[in-house]
Amino acid sequence: xxxxxxxxxxxxxxxxxxxxxxxxxxxxxxxxxxxxxxxxxxxxxxxxxxxxxxxxxxxxxxxxxxxxxxxxxxxxxxxxxxxxxxxxxxxxxxxxxxxxxxxxxxxxxxxxxxxxxxxxxxxxxxxxxxxxxxxxxxxxxxxxxxxxxxxxxxxxxxxxxxxxxxxxxxxxxxxxxxxxxxxxxxxxxxxxxxxxxxxxxxxxxxxxxxxxxxxxxxxxxxxxxxxxxxxxxxxxxxxxxxxxxxxxxxxxxxxxxxxxxxxxxxxxxxxxxxxxxxxxxxxxxxxxxxxxxxxxxxxxxxxxxxxxxxxxxxxxxxxxxxxxxxxxxxxxxxxxxxxxxxxxxxxxxxxxxxxxxxxxxxxxxxxxxxxxxxxxxxxxxxxxxxxxxxxxxxxxxxxxxxxxxxxxxxxxxxxxxxxxxxxxxxxxxxxxxxxxxxxxxxxxxxxxxxxxxxxxxxxxxxxxxxxxxxxxxxxxxxxxxxxxxxxxxxxxxxxxxxxxxxxxxxxxx
Numbered sequence: 001x002x003x004x005x006x007x008x009x010x011x012x013x014x015x016x017x018x019x020x021x022x023x024x025x026x027x028x029x030x031x032x033x034x035x036x037x038x039x040x041x042x043x044x045x046x047x048x049x050x051x052x053x054x055x056x057x058x059x060x061x062x063x064x065x066x067x068x069x070x071x072x073x074x075x076x077x078x079x080x081x082x083x084x085x086x087x088x089x090x091x092x093x094x095x096x097x098x099x100x101x102x103x104x105x106x107x108x109x110x111x112x113x114x115x116x117x118x119x120x121x122x123x124x125x126x127x128x129x130x131x132x133x134x135x136x137x138x139x140x141x142x143x144x145x146x147x148x149x150x151x152x153x154x155x156x157x158x159x160x161x162x163x164x165x166x167x168x169x170x171x172x173x174x175x176x177x178x179x180x181x182x183x184x185x186x187x188x189x190x191x192x193x194x195x196x197x198x199x200x201x202x203x204x205x206x207x208x209x210x211x212x213x214x215x216x217x218x219x220x221x222x223x224x225x226x227x228x229x230x231x232x233x234x235x236x237x238x239x240x241x242x243x244x245x246x247x248x249x250x251x252x253x254x255x256x257x258x259x260x261x262x263x264x265x266x267x268x269x270x271x272x273x274x275x276x277x278x279x280x281x282x283x284x285x286x287x288x289x290x291x292x293x294x295x296x297x298x299x300x301x302x303x304x305x306x307x308x309x310x311x312x313x314x315x316x317x318x319x320x321x322x323x324x325x326x327x328x329x330x331x332x333x334x335x336x337x338x339x340x341x342x343x344x345x346x347x348x349x350x351x352x353x354x355x356x357x358x359x360x361x362x363x364x365x366x367x368x369x370x371x372x373x374x375x376x377x378x379x380x381x382x383x384x385x386x387x388x389x390x391x392x393x394x395x396x397x398x399x400x401x402x403x404x405x406x407x408x409x410x411x412x413x414x415x416x417x418x419x420x421x422x423x424x425x426x427x428x429x430x431x432x433x434x435x436x437x438x439x440x441x442x443x444x445x446x447x448x449x450x451x452x453x454x455x456x457x458x459x460x461x462x463x464x465x466x467x468x469x470x471x472x473x474x475x476x477x478x479x480x481x482x483x484x485x486x487x488x489x490x491x492x493x494x495x496x497x498x499x500x501x502x503x504x505x506x507x508x509x
Contacts, residue, residue, distance in 0.1 A: 004203045005196050013056045016049050017167055018159030025154045030061050039126035039133035043140040044156030047196035054134045058101040067103040107135035108142040123147045158193025168202050179212035186217045229326050236269045237320035244313035255304045260329035262308055268324050274317045281311025344400050351391050375402045378410050388418035
């Protein structure tokens with residue numbers, strides 16, 4: 001049977017239900033695109049019609065669609081080739097004024113592909129696009145701040161019950177399904193604003209009954225009455241492997257949350273070899289969940305659930321009795337306590353990643369600890385000032401990296417000096433704030449140092465000013481060692497000059 005969500009997908013914006021204001025804002029954005037030429041982020045809960053609205057908009061405007069899904073194509077080169085080219089060029093096959101609509105679905109999942117450069121490439125696309133771009137996202141704040149700042153935003157809200165019921169009624173009439181109004185209201189109420197789920201539930205029930213009644217709907221509903229504590233008791237003490245798996249179907253927790261509950265509570269009853277076996281199954285479940293996060297292929301959830309339920313129950317080697325005080329996962333409280341610290345760390349890592357051309361994960365895992373060791377407690381003051389200038393760090397961020405107090409005079413003076421350094425070198429080098437060599441005189445780079453001394457190959461000697469700190473002239477010394485004369489030095493400098501003026505870790509190490 002044809003999927004009703006696809007069969008009855010709206011073809012025009014006027015058919016989009018439950019988000020009239022957002023629908024009108026999206027239409028206005030498209031009609032005035034030539035005036036503002038900005039991309040738009042359409043965000044809201046799953047199943048409320050965001051992607052359908054984008055396709056309906058394209059149909060209304062007469063624009064062909066180029067769609068890219070973050071779950072399917074995540075690497076930067078694929079994003080650049082497909083979406084990037086589509087956003088820059090028009091179409092010869094149709095479309096008003098050569099326009100086409102680029103839809104990046106599940107755009108909030110591109111943050112998970114930072115190791116492949118996907119997030120940075122999407123940001124570049126929306127900045128340089130010559131075609132309308134719609135980014136569809138479930139979690140607005142999972143997207144990078146730079147991406148959010150470069151787009152307009154339109155929020156789609158959960159569809160109300162009074163908007164869902166007419167849609168269900170219309171589908172029933174088109175499909176020739178007899179129904180009770182109370183049954184449709186029950187479906188609309190149980191899906192909590194998710195129109196797509198409501199249509200799926202309607203189709204599932206209609207396939208099993210000749211006439212749709214409230215009893216049919218209630219019977220088909222998933223039983224969510226069993227609490228997590230009852231489930232833990234059954235899993236750890238009572239059920240066999242098959243029973244534990246079936247019991248998990250009645251718990252309103254996703255696999256990630258369920259894993260945290262089981263991991264924290266199973267040691268309260270298991271010990272020795274059975275606890276080791278249980279944790280081995282939990283480790284397998286965690287690996288499957290990692291694959292879900294990496295690929296967005298949610299079919300892997302079933303393998304994770306099998307391991308964390310049937311596997312843990314099968315690890316039991318002796319009967320368990322009595323009452324156990326189970327509690328919520330400690331992981332949740334740890335996340336709450338460290339939220340501010342993690343946000344600061346991630347903000348710094350994103351800035352480093354963008355500057356150094358690496359992934360956020362690499363910046364967080366490898367570069368940040370390196371910076372922290374070099375600038376610990378701001379002992380190397382000059383290096384700390386340059387770091388703050390390069391990555392545009394404020395006082396709280398400098399304190400985080402150096403593990404210094406937030407309100408110390410030392411940190412405040414470092415940030416002030418970094419701002420002055422950034423301003424001075426920006427003026428001096430016309431935008432190249434941290435290169436030792438100026439854009440206009442490459443021979444200067446080979447023959448001079450920061451302290452004003454000059455030479456044609458003796459830069460290494462001139463860098464030793466007696467204080468033991470030769471970091472500022474390390475780049476000049478390295479460059480001059482292999483240059484036989486000034487003319488060759490000038491040619492080499494011009495050829496190796498980077499395409500942009502960004503600088504990073506290598507410029508002050």
